[in-house]
Amino acid sequence: EITLTQTPGTLSLSPGERATLSCTASQSVSTTSLVWYQQKEGQAPRLLIYATSTRAPGIPDRFSGSGSGTDFILTIDRLEPEDFAIYFCQQYSDSPSRCTFGQGTRLEIK
Amino acid sequence: QLFLHESGPGLVNPSETLSLTCSVSGGRIGGSFWSWVRQFPGGGLEWLGYVYVNYPDGTNYNPSLKSRLTISADVSKNQISLHLTSVTAADSAVYFCARDQTERVSKWEYNYYMDVWGKGISVSVS
Numbered sequence: 001e002i003t004l005t006q007t008p009g010t011l012s013l014s015p016g017e018r019a020t021l022s023c024t025a026s027q028s029v030s031t032t033s034l035v036w037y038q039q040k041e042g043q044a045p046r047l048l049i050y051a052t053s054t055r056a057p058g059i060p061d062r063f064s065g066s067g068s069g070t071d072f073i074l075t076i077d078r079l080e081p082e083d084f085a086i087y088f089c090q091q092y093s094d095s096p097s098r099c100t101f102g103q104g105t106r107l108e109i110k
Numbered sequence: 111q112l113f114l115h116e117s118g119p120g121l122v123n124p125s126e127t128l129s130l131t132c133s134v135s136g137g138r139i140g141g142s143f144w145s146w147v148r149q150f151p152g153g154g155l156e157w158l159g160y161v162y163v164n165y166p167d168g169t170n171y172n173p174s175l176k177s178r179l180t181i182s183a184d185v186s187k188n189q190i191s192l193h194l195t196s197v198t199a200a201d202s203a204v205y206f207c208a209r210d211q212t213e214r215v216s217k218w219e220y221n222y223y224m225d226v227w228g229k230g231i232s233v234s235v236s
Contacts (some may be wrong), residue, residue, distance in 0.1 A: 032202075035223045044206055044230055045155070050223035051215075071218060088155060092222040097172050099222070101155035
């Protein structure tokens with residue numbers, strides 16, 4: 001099973017700064033299969049980016065994704081107060097489980 | 111706009127069966143994949159399984175739960191159901207249902223993502 005490791009566990013930044021979140025897979029992942037979600041307290045995950053770099057409808061362009069192989073990055077430019085949340089990466093494969101999630105990165109206000 | 115709403119008991123006795131329902135409004139469940147995902151108190155997310163609502167329906171389960179889990183669909187009610195048998199405290203979590211998209215990009219490539227989620231239901235086994 002492919003495991004995803006997200007770093008850092010917690011990222012402390014100020015509004016207006018740039019956030020760089022990492023997701024490393026234990027095996028190579030197809031770029032069409034790497035997804036990012038944002039989750040706020042008491043809410044369900046919200047789709048941000050799929051296929052490594054495609055923003056979901058309604059997601060601001062300050063969110064961007066990149067990467068290939070085993071290393072993927074979520075970048076958030078010019079942090080807004082509403083961006084402080086937990087971010088999860090997810091990968092899809094057929095073996096043995098349809099998909100797995102990273103453990104999450106908490107983005108907190110410094 | 112599609113809405114998903116999970117319902118069921120918030121408390122289940124150990125060794126009993128957890129039964130949850132995901133009611134879908136704003137669209138039909140036919141022709142789509144519907145997954146259940148749970149989130150443990152520590153924050154980790156685990157995919158449980160999906161049902162593909164078609165003729166016939168197809169299912170796929172997390173191997174770690176396959177022996178205890180059944181996911182099904184009721185097209186007439188526009189609902190997805192989850193049944194998890196022999197629950198223990200380790201099954202205590204928030205359970206989400208989500209539309210699980212498989213989007214064809216080319217002859218051999220697909221994009222995958224969960225684009226619509228319910229608010230989740232907290233289940234405690236005690």
